[in-house]
Amino acid sequence: MTAPSLSAFDVDSRTEIIRTGRRAATGQVVLSQEGKERLRATATFGTLDQADGRTLVTGEPPVLPDPDDCVDPLGGKSLDGVSNTERVEFRFAEVPDWWRGSPPSMPE
Structure with missing residues (x-):
């Protein structure tokens, strides 16, 4: 038996304002699929x-450029202990x- 595939539309989103100050506000969004936080x-x-x-505006x-024309700083490899790079x-x-x-030389 195979698990059903999830489409990009089977996502629940939850937004939250974390902090509001005099000059800035911080918020977040959490995307979940099948009850698990994904992003x-x-x-x-x-x-x-x-x-x-x-100030950069x-x-x-x-x-x-096209992603294929960009520099891959990791050379297609992942970093040990950094699961995000996998x-x-x-x-x-x-x-x-x-x-x-x-x-x-420029704010990036």
Whole structure:
């Protein structure tokens, strides 16, 4: 007997506001399938009109090359003790400065 396959639409989502402050709010979403947590994402949002210091504002997603044209920093391997690298492919459009141990030239 084989287990039934799950489609991308058999997902329950739960959102939660974790913290609300004067300038920023943090929330999360948890995606579950068959009662098991499959993904948790956390994000912080703020108002830029009150920002001071260096601020990166991008009005649209960056233009990225095809994944096959990107750099695989792990060379198709996983990292011992880091199970996420066994399930997710990491790709860079170009190798960032911090990967080489240099200070970043651009906030990324």
